[in-house]
Amino acid sequence: MSPNPSHHDRPQISVQALCKRFPGADRPTFNDVWFDIYPGEFVCLIGHSGCGKTTMLNILAGLDRASAGAVIVDGKEVVGPSLDRAVIFQSHALLPWMTVLGNIAFAVRSKWPDWSREKVEEHCRRYIELVHLAGAEGKRPVQLSGGMKQRVGIARALAIQPQILLMDEPFSALDALTRGSLQDEVVAISAASRQTTFMITHDIDEAVLLADRIVLMTAGPDARVAEVVENTLPRDRTRQSLHRLPGYYAVRNHLLDFLVERPRALPSDPRHPPTLRIGDAPDASSPVRIRA
């Protein structure tokens, strides 16, 4: 097992006492949310619909503002969007009047406005190849399948070489086969780049496959972090081998139970939600609590 990122580092993203109350709502959607993401880590956030997952990602991206609390990235508070934080949107959000190459080049030129046309194009082609879309450069989004569109979205986000990658249920609109092959690619890209990534999902298997740590939210309103599950499965896990790994079912069942039981019980200290390591022992049936 490769070592997990050291938690003695300073967190790259620090979510502190975050609260969002929508106008007209009497209770905040989520409140007093705390968690950290360390450099190179892949963190998934799982929660019921309505607990404000997308809102939270938008606040991390700088597209939305928190009602209270703050998001600190690399020691600075997030006050607006930044090219250092790329977003992969649930709806792929490609600009339909631009080609595949045009969509990616639009992002690349935003990051490096001084680059020559040739340099921009060469850079774009590299990322188009990375997501296996070579040959589709001149196509418009309408000519692409859902999976291909999301590949373009991934290439666009990676092409600006961000410090942090934010993904909002990027595969939820895709069919199971397409989703699987895209997850494989994210595994490969993520393993190669050790990119700090924060992803929202409601797919447990996706979280277990991709995440180093999984943040579990209680149901909204007044949602908070219930616990953080550390993924102890080996780093080189793949979609094909995942379900044969010892400890996989322990983690999976734990997450599933969490989602099914819809716990509303709040952790005693929202600032330090319990961190669980599940599945270290092959037959672990009860989670081992290492930090409370």
Add this chain to the structure above:
Amino acid sequence: MQSSLNARAGLLSAALLAVFLIAWQVAVSGHGATAKMDPEYAALMGKTATQGTSAMPGPVQIGERLVTLLRDPFYDHGPNDKGIAIQLGWSLLRVLLGFGLAVIVAVPLGFFIGMSPLLRQALEPFIQILKPISPLAWMPLALYTIRDSSQSAIFVIFICSIWPLLINTAFGVGSVRREWLNVARTLEVTGWRMATRVVLPAAAPTIMTGMRISIGIAWLVIVAAEMLVGGTGIGYFVWNQWNNLSITDVIIAILLIGLVGMALDQLLGWIGRHLGYAE
């Protein structure tokens, strides 16, 4: 199936046209000489009274006259006798000038109205009051202030073109999808680049619809405006030929007005399809 539908529709169109033309020809042709009339009186009364022939020309006469008019469309024999293409050209020029001016004013203004909810609400009552005013009602005011009949006609085209353009541009710009704006914001795109690369392309189909509506109205209005201001143009031609009691020329002008209007609409539709995008 589609091609057979097209063929059948075309056939039906041709049949309807043929029936209409035949009925027209039959309706206007004479019913023989009217019995027993003093020849001098008959000569005074003309064929309408003497042979029962209608003063309304038939399709054959129209066709013959159309060929004559189109054989030499560009002649100019003084202010009251110009080729039909010259008259149409003047009308088109006025429409394009007035419409072009309206585009120059309305697209940027509509852009700002669309971007700013404050501006939108503040200008809403003005637009709502100005929009339903018949463009011809502006004519006396235009003649008084501009003191030039041709320019007044252009102003009337401008004022009737501007409202659909303004409203559609503001609506198109105001309803650009949030996700597209969010993509641009995460890429730190602002200002001019945001306007030209994201907002305007996204709003282009709505703006083009506004242009298509505007040019349609402008072409409707120019005929009436030129009847008022006189001088040149297809509207003036219609009125002049009415004064000459040349119903044939009036009918030909009506036909040409329809054809040019259709061509303008198709042209803007074609441009719109090229500026638009499929999702």
